[in-house]
Amino acid sequence: MLKIPNINSGLIALIFVLLLVSISMANAHQPRLDIGTSVSIENPIMVDDPEISKAFYGELDGKPVYYQIHSPQPFQLYVNLLVPTSPGQGGELVSAEVTDSSGEMIMFLNGTNSTWTPYFEEFGGDYYLKGPEATLNVPAGTYNIRVFNTQNQGKYSIAIGKIESFPANEAISALFTLPLLKEQFFSKPVSTLFFEFLGIILAMGSLMTLLTLMVKSRKSDELTSITFLVGGILTPLLWIGTIITTLVWAGVIYQNPKNILGLFNSLILMIILILTWRVNSKTRDAGKEKLPFISTFILVILWWIFSLLAITVT
Structure with missing residues (x-):
């Protein structure tokens, strides 16, 4: 037998x-949806593994949005700003300021005086304007990122980290995040x-x-x-x-x-x-x-x- x-x-x-x-590798950024999250300088969005590429999708609702990185070792900090321009979405430009634990500014992405280029994200099929980006090798420590514009209004995406990584747990998480992202961020x-x-x-x-x-x-x-x-x-x-x-x-x-x-x-x-x-x-x-x-x-x-x-x- x-x-x-x-x-x-x-x-x-x-x-x-x-x-x-x-x-998911068609969109190498690990997606993070932060719309509706209560954020302040005292309660920032925490960014783990800052060298791993992540895309945070958020919305300015009358005040800046804050992110915080705490790294016990030196790392390469990469930041890039985008705003959605798909049908029904606004294109309000944003800026970002990075400060260290002493409050000293170490990086400034000026959305007002930068060139924004059209960008089509193939996986989601959505359109953006891709704005300023910067890379800086920084020592171990705590870093705060403030995202804002003149009116503190509008949706945005901030990419942090350059290393593309999509382990199995991220793939499973993306299964639930991407549909919500389409609904809440792109309506x-x-x-x-x-x-x-x-x-x-x-x-x-x-x-x-x-x-x-x-x-x-x-x-x-x-x-x-x-x-x-x-x-x-x-x-x-x-x-x-x-x-x-x-x-x-x-x-x-x-x-x-x-x-x-x-x-x-x-x-x-x-x-x-x-x-x-x-x-x-x-x-x-x-x-x-x-x-x-x-x-x-x-x-x-x-x-x-x-x-x-x-x-x-x-």
């Missing part, structure tokens, strides 16, 4: 996380974004797991049998993710039927549905047919393209 090893559910979860990490519907992310993760997580097993199955007939077995488990998840995504996408296109990029993505989704049926029919039970490696590989590529375009359009 063929012995089927126990398929660790943690492996599937790991693939899901790795998938999210890969997608986009969180329910639509949540279900879109959910459908994409279910579909792509299933596919990535299946494709990995297909690659390994070439080594032995035993692994091929395991792949058929796991395929029968994963294909329902693949269909659930695909159906959720299709329904959400239909609503997005209904609200904006003249979006050319959206219509092109709809065509990709139709091809995805056809290929999903093909992959499902050939992996739902153990048979003598060859595993649909090429169809699965193409399906993964199409899902990547669809996902990046979908998040841009939404």
